[in-house]
Amino acid sequence: MRKYFVVFGLVMTMFFSATASAREVTFDTQLTNYRGDGAYLAIYLTDSNGVYQGTLWIAGRDSEYYKHLRGWARGSRMRRAEYDGLTGASITSGRTLTMTMNIDDSFIDNGYEIHVDTAVEDRRDNRSDVMVPLTSEGAGKPVAGRGYVKSFTYNF
Amino acid sequence: MWRKLHFYPGLLAAPFLILLAITGVILAVSPALERSSAVVPSDGMISVAQLAQSVVERYPSAEQIKRTPSGAVIVYYTRDGKPGADLVNPETGETIGPYEPSALFRWVKDLHRSFLLDEAGRVLAGVLAAIMVLMCISGAFMLARRAGGWLLLLRGFKGSGDSRVHSELARFALIGLLLSALTGSYMSATRFGLLPEPADNEPPFPMEVSDGEPLPVGSMEALRSTDVNNLRELVFPYPGDPRDVFSLSTRQGAGFIDQATGQFVEYKSASTGNQVVEWIVRLHTGEGLWWLGLLLGLAALTVPVLSITGIRVWWSRRASGDVQDNASPADADTVILIGSEGNSTRGFAGDLHAQLSRAGRCVHSADMNALAEEYPRASLLFVLTSTYGDGAAPASASRFMEKLALFRCSTNLKFAVLGFGDRQFPRFCQFAKDVDVALASHGLARLQSPAFVDQKSPEQFSQWGSRLAEVTGLNIRLSHNPAPPALLDLELVDRADFGVEVEAPTSILRFRPDAGTKRWINRVGNKRDPLVDFHAGDLIGVCPPGDDKPRYYSLASSSDDGLLEICVRRLPGGKCSGFLHGLQPGERIQGFIQPNPEFRPAPGSHPVILIGAGAGIGPLAGFIRKNDARHPMYLYWGGRDPHSDYLYRPELGSYLRDQRLTGLRTAFSRTRESAYVQDKLNEDAQNVRKMIEMGAQVLVCGGSGMAAEVRAVINNILKPLKTDIESLKQEGRYLEDVY
Numbered sequence: 064m065r066k067y068f069v070v071f072g073l074v075m076t077m078f079f080s081a082t083a084s085a086r087e088v089t090f091d092t093q094l095t096n097y098r099g100d101g102a103y104l105a106i107y108l109t110d111s112n113g114v115y116q117g118t119l120w121i122a123g124r125d126s127e128y129y130k131h132l133r134g135w136a137r138g139s140r141m142r143r144a145e146y147d148g149l150t151g152a153s154i155t156s157g158r159t160l161t162m163t164m165n166i167d168d169s170f171i172d173n174g175y176e177i178h179v180d181t182a183v184e185d186r187r188d189n190r191s192d193v194m195v196p197l198t199s200e201g202a203g204k205p206v207a208g209r210g211y212v213k214s215f216t217y218n219f
Numbered sequence: 220m221w222r223k224l225h226f227y228p229g230l231l232a233a234p235f236l237i238l239l240a241i242t243g244v245i246l247a248v249s250p251a252l253e254r255s256s257a258v259v260p261s262d263g264m265i266s267v268a269q270l271a272q273s274v275v276e277r278y279p280s281a282e283q284i285k286r287t288p289s290g291a292v293i294v295y296y297t298r299d300g301k302p303g304a305d306l307v308n309p310e311t312g313e314t315i316g317p318y319e320p321s322a323l324f325r326w327v328k329d330l331h332r333s334f335l336l337d338e339a340g341r342v343l344a345g346v347l348a349a350i351m352v353l354m355c356i357s358g359a360f361m362l363a364r365r366a367g368g369w370l371l372l373l374r375g376f377k378g379s380g381d382s383r384v385h386s387e388l389a390r391f392a393l394i395g396l397l398l399s400a401l402t403g404s405y406m407s408a409t410r411f412g413l414l415p416e417p418a419d420n421e422p423p424f425p426m427e428v429s430d431g432e433p434l435p436v437g438s439m440e441a442l443r444s445t446d447v448n449n450l451r452e453l454v455f456p457y458p459g460d461p462r463d464v465f466s467l468s469t470r471q472g473a474g475f476i477d478q479a480t481g482q483f484v485e486y487k488s489a490s491t492g493n494q495v496v497e498w499i500v501r502l503h504t505g506e507g508l509w510w511l512g513l514l515l516g517l518a519a520l521t522v523p524v525l526s527i528t529g530i531r532v533w534w535s536r537r538a539s540g541d542v543q544d545n546a547s548p549a550d551a552d553t554v555i556l557i558g559s560e561g562n563s564t565r566g567f568a569g570d571l572h573a574q575l576s577r578a579g580r581c582v583h584s585a586d587m588n589a590l591a592e593e594y595p596r597a598s599l600l601f602v603l604t605s606t607y608g609d610g611a612a613p614a615s616a617s618r619f620m621e622k623l624a625l626f627r628c629s630t631n632l633k634f635a636v637l638g639f640g641d642r643q644f645p646r647f648c649q650f651a652k653d654v655d656v657a658l659a660s661h662g663l664a665r666l667q668s669p670a671f672v673d674q675k676s677p678e679q680f681s682q683w684g685s686r687l688a689e690v691t692g693l694n695i696r697l698s699h700n701p702a703p704p705a706l707l708d709l710e711l712v713d714r715a716d717f718g719v720e721v722e723a724p725t726s727i728l729r730f731r732p733d734a735g736t737k738r739w740i741n742r743v744g745n746k747r748d749p750l751v752d753f754h755a756g757d758l759i760g761v762c763p764p765g766d767d768k769p770r771y772y773s774l775a776s777s778s779d780d781g782l783l784e785i786c787v788r789r790l791p792g793g794k795c796s797g798f799l800h801g802l803q804p805g806e807r808i809q810g811f812i813q814p815n816p817e818f819r820p821a822p823g824s825h826p827v828i829l830i831g832a833g834a835g836i837g838p839l840a841g842f843i844r845k846n847d848a849r850h851p852m853y854l855y856w857g858g859r860d861p862h863s864d865y866l867y868r869p870e871l872g873s874y875l876r877d878q879r880l881t882g883l884r885t886a887f888s889r890t891r892e893s894a895y896v897q898d899k900l901n902e903d904a905q906n907v908r909k910m911i912e913m914g915a916q917v918l919v920c921g922g923s924g925m926a927a928e929v930r931a932v933i934n935n936i937l938k939p940l941k942t943d944i945e946s947l948k949q950e951g952r953y954l955e956d957v958y
Binding site: 083098099100113125127130133136137139162185187188189190191209210 | 282283295297300301302304320322325329412417421423426454457460463466935
């Protein structure tokens with residue numbers, strides 16, 4: 064049984080400026096059935112060198128644990144401004160996080176990558192559980208994660 | 220005030236607190252379990268560099284090494300694209316086995332901190348922790364009050380039952396429970412921002428690294444200088460990212476290490492605030508302090524018992540008539556002071572309180588320890604107290620004597636002391652006697668001399684009430700019966716009637732006791748049923764129809780005789796004796812047993828002198844029947860006419876023949892001799908004296924007139940021995956069952 068956590072159109076004015084050429088992108092992140100508490104997720108964008116560009120979403124409300132989302136923490140330096148308004152509940156084992164974002168066209172097919180860092184209390188942290196280029200070609204193709212993410216898909 | 224603060228929140232929170240405690244107990248075992256399986260090298264033996272080096276040799280894709288507070292070392296790695304976690308030996312880096320956090324402990328932990336309800340549950344758990352702090356503090360004050368002072372808490376408590384269990388457990392668990400509750404409250408309060416939390420201690424991620432060729436991990440200076448026992452966590456750089464760094468977190472601080480130089484690029488020592496918080500967490504979880512964890516678990520284990528006994532104590536207090544409508548000490552015209560070890564005296568005091576209030580008095584009830592310095596409007600002072608052990612004050616009166624020294628008797632205050640005790644104990648009601656003397660020498664006037672209630676006897680209490688009503692002119696009728704006794708079904712199987720011709724109609728009634736199904740169950744369990752376990756000399760309480768005040772009759776048989784036998788004289792207009800005399804075989808009544816172990820022949824081979832008159836022979840005949848050991852036993856008994864009211868005549872004959880009865884002297888008042896039992900004692904004075912000198916025990920049963928005559932005669936007999944009945948009584952050698 065799958066349940067969907069749906070987060071709608073949060074317009075990211077700070078970084079992804081909502082220009083006329085922005086595209087609505089839906090991200091589906093389905094977790095494996097690991098045994099553990101709700102997972103913390105950081106979905107963020109880097110350039111082709113892995114340099115952090117901006118936060119798309121943080122699942123998990125307790126900022127005390129954010130340091131375990133290691134790649135994101137390093138890139139964002141965990142500054143509140145980076146994730147303010149972009150947080151939601153942690154995701155329980157086996158469930159799917161679905162959220163939709165407006166992303167500027169310039170980030171698509173331009174070498175940028177989507178990363179998903181995951182962490183679960185008392186279990187391992189997964190830096191770049193998922194790492195996938197943001198391209199028109201890759202849209203709709205599920206990618207398996209190497210940690211708690213069973214499959215990750217984005218659709219325009 | 221403490222009591223209310225203790226009970227009501229406790230009652231509401233009890234189910235949750237029990238759940239918190241039980242889950243806490245399970246979690247408390249976890250650090251000890253982990254510790255028992257962990258390999259902990261001695262300090263200075265292994266550095267983090269050595270560990271990391273041996274780990275990367277076995278796990279080239281190691282991502283993270285974590286050391287739990289218990290000393291277990293976990294390596295997180297990826298192999299063939301699959302994430303894994305292994306426990307490794309910190310001394311060798313060898314794999315111990317795959318690491319999988321226990322699903323049970325995780326579930327229990329979630330239950331413990333959030334009742335599996337996420338945020339709402341966490342709030343609830345935090346509130347409960349705060350309630351627990353309140354329970355501990357209010358409980359501590361109540362304990363100290365009960366013990367008579369904080370230092371006396373160390374000595375423990377007297378008493379018995381739920382209240383004792385509750386206090387003793389609480390005394391031992393208090394520190395542990397308070398520690399768990401305080402640390403738990405703190406953790407919750409910081410989580411919800413109610414208390415400030417020290418800032419996170421991680422240094423900022425370094426902006427610049429040297430970007431050179433990475434050093435082998437085993438030769439990095441920052442890792443070589445860190446002992447493995449101080450390690451928390453070492454995170455390896457992301458593979459193939461030369462600009463990434465090692466993140467090291469230790470007990471002392473946290474920092475980032477340059478891959479190329481092996482030196483810290485950023486480091487921050489743990490702040491005092493962080494260390495304090497860390498200790499608070501450790502004190503709560505027992506992480507790394509396995510022995511503390513076990514102690515806290517032990518303390519938590521008491522919570523279910525404390526909850527249940529606490530509720531039961533409260534309930535019994537309520538059931539025994541907790542004082543309602545208590546006037547203030549300043550307003551009261553009547554004051555009742557209670558000295559109680561358990562709570563049974565309170566029940567009697569509650570009845571007195573209610574009756575006096577009903578009679579229009581303005582009554583203040585309090586523990587004896589709460590004696591005020593003055594009762595400005597009081598004219599009557601009642602002290603109802605038990606005695607603890609060998610004449611000591613009971614718990615709620617432990618400081619009475621010192622408080623009395625400060626007491627100002629400004630009004631014309633009259634007092635009466637009622638002692639509660641058990642005549643089986645040598646210094647029966649000694650504390651009550653001491654209080655009586657102390658009050659008198661403090662200048663208070665006696666309303667009446669001290670009276671005593673043996674074994675919570677409702678009858679003696681109501682008798683005291685009647686005397687009180689006479690002395691004060693107040694319309695009160697005391698009728699407190701502490702524990703409503705279990706009723707026995709009794710079927711009359713036969714009766715023998717005597718004395719009708721001499722205006723002393725007396726019947727020996729034999730009943731078959733039947734405790735119904737309960738007895739059947741006990742028979743299956745091969746246990747004796749306490750309901751139908753009785754001895755000659757015990758009492759049976761019977762209420763006549765339409766009357767709820769029981770009358771008591773001495774039993775003439777024991778339960779192993781099979782039948783319950785009583786000897787009842789019908790009194791003119793006697794409601795209950797008339798009712799019993801009207802019974803025909805096959806009819807049923809209900810009654811309850813009131814044990815009277817004090818009135819029984821002492822074990823041993825000393826002679827026993829039984830003295831009775833009329834129906835008073837009942838228990839005495841029962842004692843003789845039980846004299847299978849053939850100890851010397853003499854009976855002096857008085858009746859009216861041998862042809863009419865010679866009770867137990869055939870039985871006594873057979874007892875004499877089989878030597879269960881050594882000697883029998885009877886006296887009849889309506890014969891030509893016109894003798895009474897005391898006359899026969901007088902005739903036998905020398906024998907009686909000799910037997911008492913030999914250590915004989917005297918048991919008297921009958922009307923109070925007869926008992927007084929017998930006392931006079933015996934005291935005369937005792938004179939040459941330079942002793943008297945009072946001293947015999949203190950030795951338990953002169954017992955009376957008088958009505």
